[in-house]
Every structure is written in structure tokens, then in C-alpha cells.
Amino acid sequence: MDSSDTIAAISTPPGAGGIGIIRMSGPQSLAHLQAVFQPLDKSCSFDSHHFYYGRVVHPRKNKILDEVLAVFMAAPKTYTREDVVEIHCHGNFLVLQSVLELLLSLGVRLADPGEFTKLAYLNGRIDLTRAEAVIDILSARTRKGMDMALDQLGGSLYSKVDAIRQSLVQMRAVVEVAIDFPDEDIEIIDYSSFAGQVHDDVLVALEKLLRQAEEGRIFRDGITVVIVGLPNVGKSSLLNTLLQEERALVTAIPGTTRDTIEEYLDIQGVPVRIVDTAGIRKDADEVEELGIERARKQIDQADFVLFMLDAVRGAEEEDRELYATVSHKPLLLIANKSDLNKQKPQIKDFGLQKSDTPLIQISAKHQQGIEELKNAIFSRVVGDKDQWQEDGCAPNIRHKAALARAKDAAIRLKQGLETKITSDLLAIDLQDCLGELDAIVGITTTEDVLDVIFEQFCLGK
Ligand SMILES: Nc1nc2c(ncn2[C@@H]2O[C@H](COP(=O)(O)OP(=O)(O)O)[C@@H](O)[C@H]2O)c(=O)[nH]1
Ligand SMILES: [Mg+2]
Numbered sequence: 001m002d003s004s005d006t007i008a009a010i011s012t013p014p015g016a017g018g019i020g021i022i023r024m025s026g027p028q029s030l031a032h033l034q035a036v037f038q039p040l041d042k043s044c045s046f047d048s049h050h051f052y053y054g055r056v057v058h059p060r061k062n063k064i065l066d067e068v069l070a071v072f073m074a075a076p077k078t079y080t081r082e083d084v085v086e087i088h089c090h091g092n093f094l095v096l097q098s099v100l101e102l103l104l105s106l107g108v109r110l111a112d113p114g115e116f117t118k119l120a121y122l123n124g125r126i127d128l129t130r131a132e133a134v135i136d137i138l139s140a141r142t143r144k145g146m147d148m149a150l151d152q153l154g155g156s157l158y159s160k161v162d163a164i165r166q167s168l169v170q171m172r173a174v175v176e177v178a179i180d181f182p183d184e185d186i187e188i189i190d191y192s193s194f195a196g197q198v199h200d201d202v203l204v205a206l207e208k209l210l211r212q213a214e215e216g217r218i219f220r221d222g223i224t225v226v227i228v229g230l231p232n233v234g235k236s237s238l239l240n241t242l243l244q245e246e247r248a249l250v251t252a253i254p255g256t257t258r259d260t261i262e263e264y265l266d267i268q269g270v271p272v273r274i275v276d277t278a279g280i281r282k283d284a285d286e287v288e289e290l291g292i293e294r295a296r297k298q299i300d301q302a303d304f305v306l307f308m309l310d311a312v313r314g315a316e317e318e319d320r321e322l323y324a325t326v327s328h329k330p331l332l333l334i335a336n337k338s339d340l341n342k343q344k345p346q347i348k349d350f351g352l353q354k355s356d357t358p359l360i361q362i363s364a365k366h367q368q369g370i371e372e373l374k375n376a377i378f379s380r381v382v383g384d385k386d387q388w389q390e391d392g393c394a395p396n397i398r399h400k401a402a403l404a405r406a407k408d409a410a411i412r413l414k415q416g417l418e419t420k421i422t423s424d425l426l427a428i429d430l431q432d433c434l435g436e437l438d439a440i441v442g443i444t445t446t447e448d449v450l451d452v453i454f455e456q457f458c459l460g461k
Pocket of ligand 1: 231232233234235236237238249250251252253254255256279336337339340362363
């Protein structure tokens, strides 16, 4: 990355849309805009943060590429803190591609994925946790996941990590003085009050953030739930009912579903990838056999299984055999077609080996018991750990690993203070702890870690 580069990319997704936006950032942005854009108002002075109407015209061919709105935004009040230009074209990929190619032909460089946000970070507009929040906002699948990401963009994680950092920085200043006067450690460092400070300001705070990382994980990453059962128990009907659309074919003929079908659901804020599978049975034909193969793969990868039984037919040997192959997974048992069976079967009626799993009665066809099922899935995967909302903070897996290392260093630091080790040894533990927190917010983050983070972005962000 070269700071003198001017970069550009199409910032809206491919496909037709009302508008499509090309974004450009760098010192030559305005000059390049002026080279390709003919404003309707010839006296246009490109005031910063003002929209102008006109045409993008190929300068040599004198060919109109599109009718657009263009805006120039002068540094530093921009997304990247550099000069930024946006050209709002018609939302057609061919149009956008031709305008982009024109800019590239003038010497603009195609932006890497996430490069605009990386500039915002490198130029000090946002810290690294906020840059990561942008990725989360773009990929959030539920409103709750979105709210978490917006909180992080607002600095919720940064401010908590920074508060711990400040406490450590303050102690480090004292310890550094003590290092310069090696015979006077005891007078300079108040060991017991520092040990208390490490406990209250550092350890307790780190432990809370680690808890929140664990609690937020489900809402951030979501879970994969697979519906498993013999043919015709009603798996596809359940998928359709959960999605409120006729996504999968449903017929009375066993073996209708021959492939896996997956869709996303929002269960109380948890992004759930729900997978309908081919019913697993022995005397299947060749195509169905392939579907069964896929079903088994999905079961292996699933976080959670919905094992479906027919409330009228009950369980036969084949149901029990299939159950034995999934019973090691976290699962819920579902008795479907309960509309046809007035005496609700109990779990013991199915004769399954492990019978401590909850049994939910539903009718997929008549949409009964579906809310109970969703609640049961939610409480099995989330439990009662739903307190993260209180101060809206959910560290991601990178943060979590660094927080855990910071906690180890803080424990060593506290023990060192309790046993009154020398100031130069204290300084090492202090620095270890601080270094991890600095890496979270991006003060000291290695280039390869940055690459991994910004590679997750899509083009144009
Ligand atoms: N009465 C009743 N019939 C159902 C229910 N769920 C599914 N069925 C019927 O059972 C048959 C098989 O359903 P389907 O969803 O294709 O089962 P799958 O093979 O497990 O995917 C179809 O005729 C459905 O209409 C239910 O809750 N009640
Ligand atoms: Mg099916």
C-alpha cells in the first residue's frame, strides 16, 4: 500500500439496483473526477460534501458512459481521512465496470478488499475493534448481531479495553521510576495497593470480557441445525413452516427430498443455518443414496440435531438405529404429526436408549408447537446466558485469544506483586499484559494479523 496512491472500487454489490456507487480515495481523487465528469452546471466548483449532477464522459472517445451524481469530500472529514470521491451511477454492473475501467486507465489503482476501512484505521480515524465492527455489520444476519456490531463500532469494546490499558499504563509509570532506583522498590511501589488494582481494574474486567466473548459467540457466529429422521416423518414440512415459505418439496411419497436444502433463520437473535436432509433409510435408490451421503456429512458438521419421529407411527427399529448414530450430538426430539394423535406420545413410548432428551410435540403441517420448538432450540444453545446486552459488548475470537493471554499475564503480575518481586520483573508482566491489549485495539498489531482481518472484507469497503 502506498500512501500516494489513489484507489477506487465498485462499492455496491453486483447485480441490478437503483444506484451503484464507485468510491475513490487518495490525493488525486478530485483531479480524476474532473477528468471524467462533466457537470451540468459548468460553473460547478466541487464544494466539499456537495452533490453535483452530470455525466461521466470518456475523455478521448467523447462517449457518455452514464448520467450520474458525483460528490467530492475533502480530507480529513471522510471515511478514509483522505480526499474521497463517490460517483453514483445507475445500478448496472456493466456501467459501473466501464466507469471503473476508465478511472483505472487514468492511473487509479484498484482497491484491495477492505482497503478503504484499512485506510480509516491506518490514518487513525477508527481503532482496530471498530474496523472489525464494520465487517460484522456487513455480515450480520440478525438484528441482534447487527446491534452488537453497531455497539462495537460505537466504541463499546474499545472503551473497555482502553480503561484496562490506562490502569496498566499508570502502574507502569511508577514501576519504571522504581527501575531507575533499584534499591528503593519497596518505597516507590505500593505493592499491596497495586495488587488490589490489578485485581479490580484488570483481572475482573478481563474475566467479564472473556465471559461476554463466550456469550456473544452464538449471536455472532450462529449455529447449524440439521433436521434428521426417516423418510416421510415431515422434515421438509418443518423446514417450510420455519421459513414460512414452500422452500422444499413436500409429498406423501417417501424419499422426496434427495439433496440437502439449507436456509437461514433468526431464532431470537441467533442466526440459525437450518438444513433439511434426505430421509435416511436402507432401501434407497442411487440418487437417494447420494442424498443420504450428504445428510450424513451435514450431521457430522452440525452443532445441533432435530431428530424427528412420527407421533402416529411411533418408533421402529430403523428409527432407533438412526437415532443411535446421532445421539452423541446435542439434540432435541420432535414428535411430528401430533395433530393426528390425540394421546401425545411420551418419550418412553419410542423406546430410545437415551431418553433424557426433551421431546417436543409439533404439527409441521398445521404449524402447531413451532414457537415451543424455537424456544427449546434457543434455550438449549443459549441457556440463560443472555446478559451480554447489558453493556453490549461481544469480543470476537481474535479478541478472546488476546484477552486470555492478557489474563494470564495479569495473574502473573498479581502474584509478583503479592510476593514483592523486583521492579524489572514486574515490568515484564506489565508489558506482556499491555501488549495483548494494544494488539486488540490496533496500537501494535502485526502486518500479517492486519492482512487476515482486512481480507475478510468485500471489495469496495
Ligand atoms: N397430518 C400431518 N401430516 C404431515 C405433517 N407433517 C408432514 N405431514 C405429511 O407427511 C408427508 C411427508 O412430509 P415431508 O415433509 O415431505 O416429509 P420428509 O420426507 O420427512 O421431508 C406429507 O404428505 C406431509 O403433508 C403434520 O404435522 N401433520
Ligand atoms: Mg423431505
